[in-house]
Amino acid sequence: AQTVTQSQPEMSVQEAETVTLSCTYDTSESNYYLFWYKQPPSRQMILVIRQEAYKQQNATENRFSVNFQKAAKSFSLKISDSQLGDTAMYFCAFITKETSGSRLTFGEGTQLTVNP
Amino acid sequence: DTGVSQDPRHKITKRGQNVTFRCDPISEHNRLYWYRQTLGQGPEFLTYFQNEAQLEKSRLLSDRFSAERPKGSFSTLEIQRTEQGDSAMYLCASSQDGLAGVLTQYFGPGTRLTVL
Numbered sequence: 644a645q646t647v648t649q650s651q652p653e654m655s656v657q658e659a660e661t662v663t664l665s666c667t668y669d670t671s672e673s674n675y676y677l678f679w680y681k682q683p684p685s686r687q688m689i690l691v692i693r694q695e696a697y698k699q700q701n702a703t704e705n706r707f708s709v710n711f712q713k714a715a716k717s718f719s720l721k722i723s724d725s726q727l728g729d730t731a732m733y734f735c736a737f738i739t740k741e742t743s744g745s746r747l748t749f750g751e752g753t754q755l756t757v758n759p
Numbered sequence: 760d761t762g763v764s765q766d767p768r769h770k771i772t773k774r775g776q777n778v779t780f781r782c783d784p785i786s787e788h789n790r791l792y793w794y795r796q797t798l799g800q801g802p803e804f805l806t807y808f809q810n811e812a813q814l815e816k817s818r819l820l821s822d823r824f825s826a827e828r829p830k831g832s833f834s835t836l837e838i839q840r841t842e843q844g845d846s847a848m849y850l851c852a853s854s855q856d857g858l859a860g861v862l863t864q865y866f867g868p869g870t871r872l873t874v875l
Binding site for chain 1: 790802803807852867
């Protein structure tokens with residue numbers, strides 16, 4: 644079975660500080676992609692960042708970066724210079740192409756609150 | 760706006776009634792997905808289409824659920840004889856096959872269903 648685990652149901656951070664959200668996953672496949680999605684309150688889910696498993700270099704998108712540890716099956720998200728607009732539920736997800744088609748498998752989510 | 764759109768955004772119905780939701784994907788995207796999200800959880804895959812072909816269905820998709828994408832453009836998800844357990848957010852996403860291989864899914868705002 645393919646699973647995603649986010650062990651932090653809730654986290655908070657002060658504005659302008661840095662926070663790291665954890666994610667671990669389990670799959671027997673070698674070709675897959677990892678994603679972080681953000682879902683603000685009552686708003687739609689948007690893509691934050693993605694990582695191809697075959698790439699060793701960690702992805703970055705402005706204030707967002709990942710720490711991808713393939714051997715440990717870990718994919719954490721670091722948010723630098725946190726802003727109030729970063730308050731949202733964050734979902735880690737992955738997708739494979741071989742046996743599960745194109746379905747995304749999501750974690751349970753981490754509710755991040757940025758405090759002023 | 761050329762993002763994924765869903766209609767209606769909210770639906771309240773009585774148990775036993777039938778409901779139908781519509782999703783319009785990003786215009787050039789050939790793949791379309793349906794997910795269900797209950798409160799405080801990550802989305803769970805229901806089904807997906809490549810063009811007009813329904814290629815995969817989750818075990819979550821009981822006989823009361825049916826999805827169509829007749830012309831490979833918009834899709835509908837129908838729930839017959841609704842039950843209170845069907846209350847959830849129904850999310851639609853779309854993606855485009857590409858040479859890069861990664862199938863990034865872009866989500867719509869969702870349809871929130873409440874079954875009384």
